[in-house]
Amino acid sequence: MELGQPRQRMVLAALAANAGRLMTVDALVDRVWDDTPPDTARSTLYSHVSRVRRVLDDAARGEDGTADHPPLQLARVSGGYLLRAADDSIDLLRFRALVGRARGLRPDDAECGRLLADALDLWRGSPLADLPGAWAERTRTAWLNERLEAALQWARSEAATGHASQAIGRIRALSDEFPLAEPLAALLVRSLAQAGRTAEALDHYAEVRRRLADELGSVPGVELRTAYKEALRDRPLPGTGTEPGPASGGTRTAPSRPAQLPFDVRAFTGRKEQLDELSQHLLSSGEGTDATNTVVVSAVSGTAGVGKTALAVHWSHRVREQFPDGQLYADLRGYDTDEPVSAADVLTGFLVALGVPGPEIPLRPDDRSARYRTELSERRMLVVLDNASSSEQIRPLLPGATRCRTVVTSRDVLSSLVSLHGAHRLVLDVLPPADAVHLLSRLIGPRAAAEPQAAAVLAEQCGRLPLALRIAAELALARPASPLSALTAELDDRRSRLELLDSDDDPRAAVRAVFSWSYDRLPPEAAAAFRLLGLHPGPDVDAYAAAALCGRPVDETRRTLDLLARSHLIQPTRPGRYGMHDLLRVYAAWQAERHDGPADRETALDRLLTHYLAASCAAMDVLFPAERHLRPRIPVPRTELPPFPDEAHAKEWLAAEHAVLTAVTATEAGRGRAEHAVGLSTTLHRHFDSRGLFTDALVIHGNALRAARAAGDRRGEAEVRTCLGTTHRRLAQYDEAVRHHTESLALCRRIGLPVTEARNLTNLGVLHELRGQYREAAQRHGEAVVLFRKVGDIGGEADTLNNLGIVHELLDDYETSAEQHRQALALFRSLGHAFGEASALGNLGIVLSRLDQHATAAEHFEQALALFRRLGHRGGEAHALSNLGDAHHRLGHHQEAATRQRAALALFQRTGERYGETGSLNGLGEALHGSGQPDEAATAHRAALALAMEIEEKEEQARAHIGLARIHQDSDDLATARGHWQDALALYSAIGSPRAAGVSESLATLETRQQEDTHSPDCA
Known part of the structure; x- marks a missing residue:
């Protein structure tokens, strides 16, 4: 039907968008003329409405001229107009009804996909396409977003029902229409990869990434990056048909199955109704129903010690077999004397337990939470969030998966x-x-049955709180000759005296009476230990740390800890480690304030923090003995340190104490001190770096930086910023890395720290090198060498010579590069610096390979590989494997080269070192091309190109283009090959690489060949 001029069509559009609801005259005027209606707007509107009514009436009449039940009726009502519409007369309403029905179904229900497909089929072009004005533009955008959301829901349904490949056409069309919609792009990448079209998936990712950078100045978000990584890792490895996995390059390891529940509660009693209620709400409801999958176990009136944790843990142990993918547990310490545990830190622990490599854990808490939900999406797991302080603390920790169940105590x-x-x-x-x-x-x-009246009185004296009942029972057992009635009389007297001491009406008075009754029975040393344990900032403690806190011998402290555990004043958390109920922690701190002066408490904390710093240094001395001189000088601890007879014990201690060390560094800023936090940050930096624990490193370095700034410790700030810069570089966050190194460099020059200044200079040199700024990199490294030699730091000099050699290799100055690596190697060996020796061997091998000494280069790589493996340095092992693969490729051993590259690739993916990943992908592509597998080789090079573009690594981008150029040239696709040669030339020219000359020569040869083919006569 003919709807007339644009303003008249606008009137109908506004009424249709609001079908079934009153539209006031003012609202219609605003929508038709925006904010600038003419003086005649109302009279003009009445004319438009009259014409619209006639158009609708004419359209409704049949051939006989009647219209008993017109699908659209425009009526004048009090205050405005009302468009009455039949259910199927407006496509928008039909669309929303279909989408609403689909949302009530599970994604893997075929009916869900059918309903959404029918809804999407209703769309014809862009809505309100030729209508002007702000309202039309806003509405058009909103409706298109509705369509996009429905399309995403439909695509997910198709994937859930195994029809992802059939959905690719429609998803691609939608992606062309919404080129910057990252969720849609992620779905297309996943669908293409699942259909075996990995090369297309990687190409689409690269295209979207390029668009985001060019049009929005941003990078892909976590969902799209995750889809890209899945496409890389889940694809069959080129030429093998197997999936990438651990270092062996074999099949993927089975998903992690964490079992984090604490010990079950001894002699758990009662709570049958509550246990049944938990089961009813968490187990009896089937998947896909409207039943909740979260239960909050909350104590009335904020009462502590009522047994919330005991109930949650006991129930969880009873039903653990119904969660075959494992159980996650976190004590959120919501009511400890210190700050509650942050959701971000808990997410880090959960992701590690779920098998996510540390470097892959996102830095932003929101992204971390999204990754957590992604990891749980296909699992049936139980999540226990204990002792939460608020909804805000636990909201990021709730799984999105309907198959998971959550119990929260608070x-x-x-x-x-x-x-x-x-x-x-x-x-x-x-x-x-x-x-x-x-x-x-x-x-x-x-005894309780023999004195039922006394048992009943004792239960009431304990406030019928399970925690207090257990402590009272232990006291009764410790005095077997005393009747229960004597104990109740004594406890009653004690409670009276405590109530006189308390001027406020503390609802925990009964509990405090029981605690006091138990506490006063302790020997003096045990009572002092209990008080000081309340000051410990971490979640648990071992005997060595407890001994340092108390200033007592370790053996004596072990006996004290056993006594406190038998008294239920502390509880075992893991073998050899003890924690404290938060209510007892408050009571212990209260007793410490009464009995121990501020100076005594500060001294105890100093002993504890010095212990942790000394033990960390000792562990790192075992793991990295050549770097002892870099560690802080600290007083010799008065108490015994844990033994570290070998590297395994050192690594085990660092892993066990990780949460404690994080808490310790966070505590320092509140004390106005920084030496321990800074010392731990700089001491543990190599540990985090070698293990690929970059997210953990940022937490501890960040705590140390806050402590240093709060204390005005400029030296500490400079040293910690150096560590932060290096960590951000390993995460390919180059701008942030430059910022920290630059600020640290300025501090060093201001206050005179030549060694840290030199470290920042060489780190900035590495960042210049990664961005292809080789001349600037050489200048920075050269300045650092001069400084290190001036202060006599042989290790720093060797490190910087090693870095300088890399730059000269990239500048094709191989003789200078080889000499610098040989000097570094000699210095490292003189220091017994195994890590540095391995690094120099690998770098020297690369230069020898450039000089066509491939067999000798391979020998160097093998030596480096053996050293890195002995050190347990996974990043170094991955680089050595990749370099070894390159050497075998140049020796013509293409299958061996591919095997080495696959192993390197798997390691890089586990540690999250994306720069190394690009190199191993390019190396794999070269090896596969050499073995006659061009399609698989192209897939590897495209993956390398996409990743190198994401991290702005120009050298590997150029290498990928060269690999693709050679593949297309061999298949006589000369036009495509020419494009890749030109891209490689542009990249090398941009970074001033001398390798541009070789690429230019290859491009000229190709162009000559193209001209010859063009002028060749046809054969008869």
Whole structure:
């Protein structure tokens, strides 16, 4: 039908968009004329409305001229106009109805996909395409977003039902229409990869990444990057048909199955109704129903010690077999005296437990949470979030997967979690009298049955709180000759005296009385240890740290810890480690304030932090003995350090104490001190770097930086910024790395720190080199060499010569490069610096390979590989394997080269070193091309190109273009080959690489061949 001029069509569009609802005259005027209506707007509007009504009436009449039930009726009502519409008369309404029905179905339900496909089929071009004005533009954008969301939902449904390949056409068309929609791009990348079209998937990723950079100045978000990495890792390896996995290059390892639940509770009693309620809400509901998958176990009136954790842990142990993919547990320490554990830190631990390599853990908390939900999306797991302080703390930790179940314990009722996320609240009160007495009977034995009245009184004196009941039972067992009635009389007297001491009405008075009763029975040394343990900033403690905190011998401290554990004042968390209930921690700190002066408490904390710093130095001395001189000078601890007879024990201690060391560095800033946090940051830097624990490193370095700045420690700030810069560089965050090194460099020059100044100079040189700025890199390294020699730092000099040799190799000055690497190698060997020796061997091997001494180069790479493996340095091992692969390729051993590159690639992917990953992908492409597998080789080079573009690594971009050029040239696709040669030439020219000359020569040869082919006569 003919709808007339644009303003008249605008009136109909506004009414249709609001079909079934009143549109006031003012609203219609605003939509038709935006903010600048003419004086005659209302009278003009009435004319438009009248014409629209006639158009609708004419359209509704049949051939006989009647229209009993017109699909659209425009009526004048009080205050405005109302367009009445039949259910199927407006496509927008039909579309929304279909999408709404689909949202009520599971994605793997075929009906879901059919409904969404029908909804998408209703679209014809762009809505309101020829209508002007701001309202039309806003509405058009909103409707297109609705369509995009429906398309994403449809594509996910197709993937869930195994029809991803059939959906590619429509997804590609939508992606062409919305070229910057990252969720759509991620779906297309995944669908292409699942269909075996990996090269197309990688090409599409590269194209979207280029568009984002050119049009928005941004980089792909976590969802698109994850899809890209999945395409790389899940594809069959070129030429093998197998999937990439660990260093062997074999099949992928099985998913991690964490089992993090704490020990089950001994003599758990009662709570049958609550256990049943948990099971009803978390187990009896099938997947895909409207039932909640989260239960909040909340104590009434904020009561602590009521047994929330015991209930959650006991129930979790009972049902653990129903969660075959494992159980995650975190104590969020919501009501400790220190700050609660952040969701970001918990997510890091969960992702590591789920098998995500440390370097792959996103830095932004939101991205980290998204990755966590992605990891859980296909698993059936139980997540226990214990002792939460608020809904905000736990919201990022909730799985998105409907197959997972979550139990949260908190003193808070967490109302927003219930109202916004549909969680079920289970309120836990004190034990009923009968259950409280029964628990005492199980713990004490026949004495409770012999004195039922006294047992009942004791239960009431403990407030029927399980924590207090267990402590009281232990005291009763420790005095077997005393009747229970004597104990209750004594406890009653103690409670009275405590109530006199407390001017406020503390609801925990009963608990404090029981604690005091138990505490006062402790020997003086044990009581002092209990008080000081309340000051410990971490989640748990071992005997060595406890001994340092208390200033006592380790053997004596072990006996004290055993006594406190038997008294239920601390509890075992892992073999040899102990934690403390937060209520007991508050009580211990209260007793410390009463009995230990501020100076004594500070001295105890100093002993503890010095212990952790000294133990960290000792562990690192075992792992990296040649770098002892770089570690901070600290006083010899008064107490014994844990033994580190070998590297395995050192690594085990560092892993066990990781959460504690993080808490220690966070504590320093609050004390206005920085020496321990800075010392731990600089001491542990090599450990984090060698293990690829870059996200963990940023947390500890960040804590140390805050402590240094709070304390005004400029030297510490300079040293920590150096560590931060190196860590950001390893994560390919070059701008952030430059910022930290530049700020540290300025501080060093201001206050006179020549060694740290030199370290920053050579690190800036490495960053220049990674960006293809070779002359600037050589200048920075040269300045660093001069400084290191001036202060006599042989290790620093060797490191910088090693870096300088790399730059001269890239400048094709091979003789100078080889000499610098040989000098570095000699210096490293004189120091017994195995890591430096391995690095210099590898770099020298690269130069020898450039000089066509490939067999000798391979020998150097083998030596480097053996050293890196002995050191457990996975990054170095990966580089050695990749270099060895390159050498075998040049020797003509293409299959061996491919095997080495696959092993290197798997290691780089596990450690998250993307620069190394690009090199191994290019090396794999070259090896496969050499063995006659051009298609598989092209896939590897395209993957390398996409990744190198993402991290702005120009050298490997050029290498990928050269590899693709050679493949296309061999297949006589000379036009495509020419394009890749030109791209490689442009990249080398941009960075001033002398290799541009060789590429220019290859390009000229190709162009000559093209001209000869053009002028060749046809053959008869």
